[in-house]
Amino acid sequence: MALTVERLDDGEVSPYLTDEVTLGDRLELRGPIGGYFVWEANQASPPLLLVGGGSGVVPLMAMIRHRRASGSRVPARLLYSARSVDDVIYRQELERLAALGDGMTVYLTLTRAQPAGWRGFARRVDQEMLHEVAWPVQESPLTFVCGPTAFVEAAAGTLVELGYDAGSIRTERFGPTGR
Amino acid sequence: MPPSELLLDGNAIGGLLREIFAVEMTSASSTCGGCGAVHAIGRLDVYANAPGVVARCPACGQVLMRIVRGRGRVWLDLAGMRCLQIADPDT
Numbered sequence: 001m002a003l004t005v006e007r008l009d010d011g012e013v014s015p016y017l018t019d020e021v022t023l024g025d026r027l028e029l030r031g032p033i034g035g036y037f038v039w040e041a042n043q044a045s046p047p048l049l050l051v052g053g054g055s056g057v058v059p060l061m062a063m064i065r066h067r068r069a070s071g072s073r074v075p076a077r078l079l080y081s082a083r084s085v086d087d088v089i090y091r092q093e094l095e096r097l098a099a100l101g102d103g104m105t106v107y108l109t110l111t112r113a114q115p116a117g118w119r120g121f122a123r124r125v126d127q128e129m130l131h132e133v134a135w136p137v138q139e140s141p142l143t144f145v146c147g148p149t150a151f152v153e154a155a156a157g158t159l160v161e162l163g164y165d166a167g168s169i170r171t172e173r174f175g176p177t178g179r
Numbered sequence: 180m181p182p183s184e185l186l187l188d189g190n191a192i193g194g195l196l197r198e199i200f201a202v203e204m205t206s207a208s209s210t211c212g213g214c215g216a217v218h219a220i221g222r223l224d225v226y227a228n229a230p231g232v233v234a235r236c237p238a239c240g241q242v243l244m245r246i247v248r249g250r251g252r253v254w255l256d257l258a259g260m261r262c263l264q265i266a267d268p269d270t
Contacts, residue, residue: 034193036205036221149186171222174191176184 004089006055008177037172039063039144041072046142047135048076051125051155053147054087054177060146061090064097064104075103079133081125081151084113107133125151127158137163142170149173189223192232195246196220199253202268210262213241 007018021027037059039048048067050060057080067076082088088108098106109121109129121129135141143164145155152173160166189205196204205221216238223234223243231247231254245256257263 030194030197033197033203034190034205034221035203036193036219037190038206149184153183153186171188172190173186173188175187 004055004058004061006089037144037146037170039066039142041067041070041074045072045074046140048074049134049141049143050076050078051080051130051143051145051147051159052078053081053125053151053155054083055089056145056147056151056172056174057082057089058146059172060144061093063144067104068097068100068102073103075135077105077107077133077135079107079109079125079129081109081111081147083111085110085115085118125155125158127161130155130158131162134159134162134164140165140168142168144170144172146172147174148177149175185226185228187225187227189220189225189234191225191227192234192246193221195232199246199255200265202265204265207263207265209243209260209264211236211239211241211243212259212261214239215261 005014005017007014009015039045048063050063052060060078064076064078067074078094080088080094085091094106097104107121109123109125110118111122111124114122123129141164143159145152147155152171156169156171159169193203193205205219207220208217209220209223210217214236216236218237220234222237224237226233226235231245233242234244235241236243241259243257243260245254247254
């Protein structure tokens with residue numbers, strides 16, 4: 001089991017988990033909790049669109065790993081928005097998975113700073129970007145969007161504007177991140 | 180910070196509901212007593228920055244669920260919800 005924690009300086013829990021918890025500490029876990037924001041790999045699944053803002057990529061990564069582990073070939077696209085390349089969680093793993101050629105495509109957008117020669121997107125997720133990345137509506141894709149509340153509202157709203165059925169978009173909002 | 184940024188959704192109260200109900204609740208579906216819209220609990224608009232937790236219908240805004248904890252008890256108010264459909268754990 002692995003936990004991904006993004007440290008927020010003014011957070012209630014993440015500074016404790018990142019600064020105080022040490023090797024050998026005992027933690028009590030509950031769960032798994034939450035069956036709504038979950039994707040089950042099966043042959044009949046429509047194409048998958050995953051849209052993540054910041055640490056919103058974490059539950060999407062669980063789906064991507066599940067897809068890989070189950071040998072699923074369901075076509076999947078991840079659009080991941082981060083502030084800079086250093087903020088990209090799972091960067092190397094995503095590069096490896098995207099290179100496998102098993103139907104998984106990764107799109108990154110870096111909203112604040114881009115390294116020299118950056119060829120990906122360099123702005124906040126907008127309609128033009130989603131139009132380019134998202135599956136055509138006719139393919140009845142299944143969509144998961146996770147991130148700060150404002151990010152989720154904007155991305156899910158834009159997908160509906162593009163003709164996506166609101167019922168095919170599952171969302172998880174984690175409020176503001178204080179930045 | 181605008182209040183809209185504090186909006187959460189029903190995924191955020193999965194743990195709290197799991198302490199009250201015997202089954203996983205974010206995938207349960209609720210019927211709004213006001214407008215009749217059916218939504219998964221995970222999809223409800225949730226406001227948690229209050230003495231209790233308030234879940235509202237994303238279609239019409241009606242209060243569907245209020246949960247308040249205190250003094251060793253939990254108050255669960257479902258007055259605004261017409262129906263709650265839960266997966267049968269025995270099937």
